[in-house]
Amino acid sequence: MDLVIDIGNTNIVYGIYDQNRWVHQWRVETDIQQDELYYGMHLRSLFLEYGIKLNAIQYIGLSSVVPPLTEVISGMVAKLLGSDVVVMGPEVYKCIPLHIENIYEIGSDLVANAVAAFTKFQQHCLVVDFGTALTFTTVSDEPAILGVAIAPGLKTAMRALSTSTAKLPDVELELPSSVLGRNTEHALQAGVLIGFTGLVEKMIERTRQELPVACKVVATGGLSSVLTPLHQQFDLIDPHLTLEGIRYLLLQYNAR
Structure with missing residues (x-):
């Protein structure tokens, strides 16, 4: 255990x-x-x-x-x-055949995501992690982490609006059916949630354009299930992906 x-x-x-x-x-x-x-x-x-x-x-x-x-x-x-x-840190990363350019800078959660995705698919992968930050981690079949993109997470963006403005409340993360907000809550949900749907779609599109081969797209994070229109974009939605990666790194370190 x-x-x-x-x-x-x-x-x-x-x-x-x-x-x-x-x-x-x-x-x-x-x-x-x-x-x-x-x-x-x-x-x-x-x-x-x-x-x-x-x-x-x-x-x-x-x-x-x-x-x-x-x-x-x-x-x-x-x-x-x-x-x-x-x-998790540089000493642990040295136990796996994953090339990481900024070994002392990259977040251990991003490394865990990359390791877990590559272990599952053994090919180019893009991991979209819906957490406090919205992160995009691309790993190649060498394997190597090719790059990372970071944006504010859904709750972070919503909280920024509610705390930085006098009249915008904190609202539920529920995807509306229309971008035409009929009240303040609907307007916030439309702008953030539908806006983030477009953001993720564009990042997946650009990543695929920049890669030499096809890639698998994996979603994880506590909010990965919120943006339902995106589900068709993902080959896998795995809420345990980061934990899987940490566990794999742990086993490799203990087996050294």
């Missing part, structure tokens, strides 16, 4: 992998003000609620794009479970 942790700007995702499948996945709101005690109590309660023994975890892998929480969470988990935590 393995524990995989993905620390993002909005959520911390814990995944329990056992017998060739993800048996549990839990999301906790990311809060950089909290300490080891807070996160430790929460994780311990989850283990207790789902009947998981603390000594049942064999390997632990952690990816983080929130530096203040990397040591907090890794330290908490190591103390709670009494096991070493492998933190």
Whole structure:
């Protein structure tokens, strides 16, 4: 049984992998003000609620794009479970045959996405990750990460509008049927959600134009299911893709 942790700007995702499948996945709101005690109590309660023994975890892998929480969470988990935590980074990347040009700069979540997509398809892939940021990671069949594009995520864009303006509220992420907004909520949904649909379609189109061969397109992230018109653009929608990549990196590192 393995524990995989993905620390993002909005959520911390814990995944329990056992017998060739993800048996549990839990999301906790990311809060950089909290300490080891807070996160430790929460994780311990989850283990207790789902009947998981603390000594049942064999390997632990952690990816983080929130530096203040990397040591907090890794330290908490190591103390709670009494096991070493492998933190994704350059030393781990060296254990896989994936060429990364900016090995000390790229986010570990993007590397995990690239590794998981290539492992699944063994060819050129584009990973679209709908998270706090909307990211596009392209990996070749060499394999190598060819490049990354980053835009604000859906919730980030919506929150920016509601917090930076006096009269625009925070609204639900529901795709409207028309771009002709009949009220403020509808107008925001039309502008952001339908606008983001066009953004993603254009990025997929441009990526395919710039590649020498056809590529698979994979979607992941907590909001990957929101923009339903895009689903026909994807060869795979995998909410566990980042966790899969972290786990693969973890296994390769431990097998070195």
